Amino acid sequence: MQIKVIDLKKKYGNITALKNITFTIEDKTITALLGPNGAGKTTTINILTGLLKPDEGEIFYGDFSFQTNSKKIKSIIGVVPQHNNIDRDLTVYQNLLVHAILFGLKKNEIKNRIEEILHFTGLINHKNKKAGKLSGGMKRRLVIGRAILHRPKILFLDEPTVGLDPATRRHIWDFVKNINKNFGCTVVLTTHYIEEAELLSDYVYFIDKGEIIKYGEPEKLKSEMGKYVLEIFSGGKTIEEYFESKTEAIERLKQHEDVDLAKIRDVNLEDVYLKLTGRKIDI
Numbered sequence: 278m279q280i281k282v283i284d285l286k287k288k289y290g291n292i293t294a295l296k297n298i299t300f301t302i303e304d305k306t307i308t309a310l311l312g313p314n315g316a317g318k319t320t321t322i323n324i325l326t327g328l329l330k331p332d333e334g335e336i337f338y339g340d341f342s343f344q345t346n347s348k349k350i351k352s353i354i355g356v357v358p359q360h361n362n363i364d365r366d367l368t369v370y371q372n373l374l375v376h377a378i379l380f381g382l383k384k385n386e387i388k389n390r391i392e393e394i395l396h397f398t399g400l401i402n403h404k405n406k407k408a409g410k411l412s413g414g415m416k417r418r419l420v421i422g423r424a425i426l427h428r429p430k431i432l433f434l435d436e437p438t439v440g441l442d443p444a445t446r447r448h449i450w451d452f453v454k455n456i457n458k459n460f461g462c463t464v465v466l467t468t469h470y471i472e473e474a475e476l477l478s479d480y481v482y483f484i485d486k487g488e489i490i491k492y493g494e495p496e497k498l499k500s501e502m503g504k505y506v507l508e509i510f511s512g513g514k515t516i517e518e519y520f521e522s523k524t525e526a527i528e529r530l531k532q533h534e535d536v537d538l539a540k541i542r543d544v545n546l547e548d549v550y551l552k553l554t555g556r557k558i559d560i
């Protein structure tokens with residue numbers, strides 16, 4: 278199901294969180310909203326999932342307006358908030374059970390569905406453990422597993438790996454990819470991690486100060502810049518120059534004077550953002 282977001286605007290008092298957000302999410306894809314802290318990602322996702330009302334703008338899930346069909350649409354989406362909102366005193370199983378009841382799963386399918394999720398999340402051997410006793414990665418898997426318990430067509434994840442160590446982060450990425458592949462679930466995530474957006478998503482929307490400033494497929498966005506970056510550190514400053522080959526970068530390096538340090542590396546999405554805004558995202 279395609280999602281169309283048209284001209285979203287949102288203010289908190291006199292703070293403008295969203296100036297004008299317009300984008301489209303294609304069915305069965307993984308799309309990342311990438312931007313620095315405060316860019317408006319959480320506000321956007323909260324509006325898309327019905328937690329917040331926009332001041333202006335429209336959202337369509339397929340042909341259905343969210344405004345007039347919110348109940349129906351909420352039943353086909355799964356939401357993973359930025360902070361794990363599990364009940365720490367309940368067991369893993371009970372956390373899933375509460376969600377199953379809330380989402381109106383039929384009594385005769387609840388047990389099987391929970392078992393399926395426990396296997397899929399790798400939490401089957403921890404099902405009777407208090408959720409508060411799980412590791413950070415396991416808690417995250419529980420929250421994501423819970424969000425797909427009712428087999429949503431679309432899964433929203435707000436900063437899915439924030440605060441996790443790099444190895445756990447990679448496990449979560451594989452896990453999210455599997456959900457997209459195995460269940461044909463459309464995935465929309467927000468992140469300020471460049472690597473996360475690059476490795477996970479089919480499409481990236483750069484969001485900055487409440488506006489979409491660029492979008493596209495990660496590889497295409499990068500190739501518009503070149504293949505390699507020559508980073509020159511000189512007199513406390515960093516200069517970035519872009520090239521199609523390492524040979525060209527080396528030739529250019531020879532022309533520079535007063536180089537303290539130099540590095541040639543692959544272009545990444547941070548470079549695209551830096552060129553657009555003059556700032557870095559992942560700080």
Ligand SMILES: Nc1ncnc2c1ncn2[C@@H]1O[C@H](COP(=O)(O)OP(=O)(O)OP(=O)(O)O)[C@@H](O)[C@H]1O
Nearest residue numbers: 289292293294312313314315316317318319320321
């Ligand atoms: N409840 C609120 N009251 C007032 N201002 C808010 C509120 N929520 C967000 N803001 C402000 O709105 C802007 C967008 O915030 P938002 O949380 O959507 O950004 P974000 O990109 O998700 O960043 P982060 O990852 O830090 O949450 C920021 O300037 C933020 O300070």
